[in-house]
Amino acid sequence: MTLFASMFKLFAGLAVANGLVREGTVPVNPVATIPLDKQYVPVIRNNKIVSYKTAYFGKIHVGMPRQQTFTVVFDTGSAHLFVPSATCNTETCTRHRRFFRNESGTAVDIDHDGNPVKKNSTRRDQVNIAFGTGEVTGEFVRETVCLSPHEPSTEVAPLGSAGKDCTELRVILASEMTKEPFMTFEFDGVLGLGLASLAVDPEFSFFGQMAKMNGLKEQTFGYFLSRSDSVPSEISFGGHDARRLASPLQWVPVHKPELGYWQLRLLGVIVAGERLPLCEEGDCVAIADTGTSLLGAPRAVTQRMHWLLARKVPENPAEIDCRTFPGPELIFQLEDGVNVTIGAEDYSRATGMRVLNNKTNSSQLICRASLLPVDDGEVLGPKAFILGEPALRKYYTAYDWKRQRIGFGLSVQPKPEEVPAEPRHSIYGAPPSGPPTPTEVVV
Numbered sequence: 001m002t003l004f005a006s007m008f009k010l011f012a013g014l015a016v017a018n019g020l021v022r023e024g025t026v027p028v029n030p031v032a033t034i035p036l037d038k039q040y041v042p043v044i045r046n047n048k049i050v051s052y053k054t055a056y057f058g059k060i061h062v063g064m065p066r067q068q069t070f071t072v073v074f075d076t077g078s079a080h081l082f083v084p085s086a087t088c089n090t091e092t093c094t095r096h097r098r099f100f101r102n103e104s105g106t107a108v109d110i111d112h113d114g115n116p117v118k119k120n121s122t123r124r125d126q127v128n129i130a131f132g133t134g135e136v137t138g139e140f141v142r143e144t145v146c147l148s149p150h151e152p153s154t155e156v157a158p159l160g161s162a163g164k165d166c167t168e169l170r171v172i173l174a175s176e177m178t179k180e181p182f183m184t185f186e187f188d189g190v191l192g193l194g195l196a197s198l199a200v201d202p203e204f205s206f207f208g209q210m211a212k213m214n215g216l217k218e219q220t221f222g223y224f225l226s227r228s229d230s231v232p233s234e235i236s237f238g239g240h241d242a243r244r245l246a247s248p249l250q251w252v253p254v255h256k257p258e259l260g261y262w263q264l265r266l267l268g269v270i271v272a273g274e275r276l277p278l279c280e281e282g283d284c285v286a287i288a289d290t291g292t293s294l295l296g297a298p299r300a301v302t303q304r305m306h307w308l309l310a311r312k313v314p315e316n317p318a319e320i321d322c323r324t325f326p327g328p329e330l331i332f333q334l335e336d337g338v339n340v341t342i343g344a345e346d347y348s349r350a351t352g353m354r355v356l357n358n359k360t361n362s363s364q365l366i367c368r369a370s371l372l373p374v375d376d377g378e379v380l381g382p383k384a385f386i387l388g389e390p391a392l393r394k395y396y397t398a399y400d401w402k403r404q405r406i407g408f409g410l411s412v413q414p415k416p417e418e419v420p421a422e423p424r425h426s427i428y429g430a431p432p433s434g435p436p437t438p439t440e441v442v443v
C-alpha cells in the first residue's frame with residue numbers, strides 16, 4: 001500500500017529466547033530464510049540531503065525448470081507479486097531483470113479469472129496496480145515461484161516435488177512501470193504479503209497459496225530488521241526465526257482481517273507521557289507494514305507528536321547523530337495488554353536541525369522525530385498509524401496467517417563484532433559514516 005508513499009528502512013548465534021515455548025507450541029524451523037539487501041535513496045531538499053528512504057529486498061526464483069531470479073520487496077502492505085516482463089522495453093524495465101515468458105516451462109497465460117487465455121485470443125486482460133507514487137500495468141500468468149534456487153532438470157517437475165519452498169500462484173508480469181519510483185530502486189518487483197482479501201483473487205497471494213498447497217506446519221512468516229548494515233535483515237517463511245528473538249512473542253489479533261491489512265486495534269498512543277486525545281472511541285488502528293520506512297501517524301496529530309518528541313541538544317555540537325541522543329518514549333497500546341514502545345534511537349531522524357535566531361544571533365540544535373503524515377484514506381479511516389521500519393526493527397514480528405494475528409518480540413540485534421564470514425547481502429547507496437551535519441533554519 002504505502003510502499004513508496006513518501007518513504008524517504010548475527011547473528012546472535014545462540015538461542016537467547018527463554019520462555020519461547022508458549023501455549024504448548026514447539027517452534028518449527030522455517031522452511032526458508034531469505035537475507036535482504038538494503039538500499040538507501042537520499043531525500044533532497046534545497047540541494048541538501050535531509051534524510052534517506054530505505055528499501056529491503058530479497059531473491060525469489062520464478063519458473064521451471066530453468067529459474068529466473070528476481071529481487072523483490074516483501075511487502076505486508078500489498079497483496080500481489082509483480083515482476084517486469086521482457087515485453088516491457090522502457091528504461092525503467094530494462095534497468096531491472098525481466099521475465100522471459102518463453103523460457104519458462106511452467107508459465108500459463110491466464111485472464112484475471114484464472115482461466116487460460118484461449119490460443120486464438122487476440123486480447124488479454126490487464127490490471128493496473130498503484131504503489132504509492134507509482135503504478136504498474138501488467139498481464140497475468142500462473143507460475144511456480146520458489147524461495148530458493150533449484151537445479152534445472154530435464155523434465156518439468158510437478159508442483160511440490162521441487163520442495164516445500166515453491167508454490168504456484170498468479171503473477172503479474174509488468175508491461176509498464178512508472179519511472180517514479182521504480183527507476184531509482186534496485187529491486188525488480190514486489191511480493192505482497194497482505195491478507196488474501198487485499199488481492200484481486202486469493203490465488204494471487206503468495207503466502208496464502210503456500211499455506212494452502214505446501215502443507216506448512218506453521219502458517220507463519222517472520223520479519224527481522226537489522227540495525228547493522230554488515231549483517232542482513234531477513235524474512236523467514238513457514239515459522240519464525242527463534243535466534244532473532246530476545247523476548248517471547250506476544251500475540252495481538254488482526255482487526256478486521258476482511259480489509260486485508262495486517263491491522264491491529266490501537267487502544268491508545270502515549271507520546272512522552274501524554275496520551276494523544278484521539279483513540280477514546282476505540283477507532284484507532286495500527287498497520288504493520290514492512291514496505292514503509294517510517295512511522296506513520298494521522299496528519300491531524302503529527303504536529304503534536306513532533307512537538308512532544310523534539311529535544312534540545314545542549315552545547316551546540318557541530319554535528320550529531322540524533323539516533324544516539326536520548327529522548328522520550330512513544331508507546332502504542334495494542335489489544336491483549338501488548339505495548340509497542342519505541343525509543344529515540346528508532347524514531348529519530350539522524351540529521352539534527354540547527355535553529356538560528358537572527359535577532360539574538362544565537363543558535364539551538366534540535367533532534368526531531370521522523371514521522372510520515374498519513375492522510376484520510378477511504379479504507380483505513382482517519383485514525384490509522386503505520387508501524388513501519390522503526391517499530392519493526394526494535395521488534396521481531398511474526399505474521400500468523402492461519403490464526404490472523406501478529407506476534408511481537410524484542411529483536412536480537414547484531415553485536416558490533418558479529419560480521420558474517422561471507423557476505424550474504426548487498427547494501428546500495430549507504431550514507432557516509434559518521435554523524436550527519438545538521439540542517440539550518442533561520443527564525
Ligand SMILES: *[C@@H]1O[C@H](CO)[C@@H](O)[C@H](O)[C@H]1NC(C)=O
Pocket residue numbers: 086100102103
Ligand atoms: C526468448 O525470447 C528472447 C527474445 O524475446 C530470446 O532472446 C531468447 O533466446 C528466447 N529464449 C528461448 C529459450 O527461446
Ligand SMILES: *[C@@H]1O[C@H](CO)[C@@H](O)[C@H](O)[C@H]1NC(C)=O
Pocket residue numbers: 118120121
Ligand atoms: C477460437 O477457438 C475456439 C475453439 O478452440 C472457437 O470456439 C472460437 O470461435 C475461436 N474464436 C475465434 C475468434 O476465432
Ligand SMILES: *[C@@H]1O[C@H](CO)[C@@H](O)[C@H](O)[C@H]1NC(C)=O
Pocket residue numbers: 270331333337338339
Ligand atoms: C503499557 O503502557 C501503558 C502506558 O504507559 C501502561 O499504563 C501499561 O501498564 C503498559 N502495559 C504493559 C503491559 O506494560
Ligand SMILES: *[C@@H]1O[C@H](CO)[C@@H](O)[C@H](O)[C@H]1NC(C)=O
Pocket residue numbers: 358442
Ligand atoms: C538577518 O538579519 C539581518 C539584519 O537584521 C538581515 O540583513 C538578514 O537578511 C537576516 N538574515 C536572514 C537569513 O533572515
Ligand SMILES: *[C@@H]1O[C@H](CO)[C@@H](O)[C@H](O)[C@H]1NC(C)=O
Pocket residue numbers: 361
Ligand atoms: C553572529 O555570530 C557569528 C558566530 O557565532 C559571528 O560570526 C557573527 O559576526 C555574529 N553576528 C552579529 C551581527 O553579531
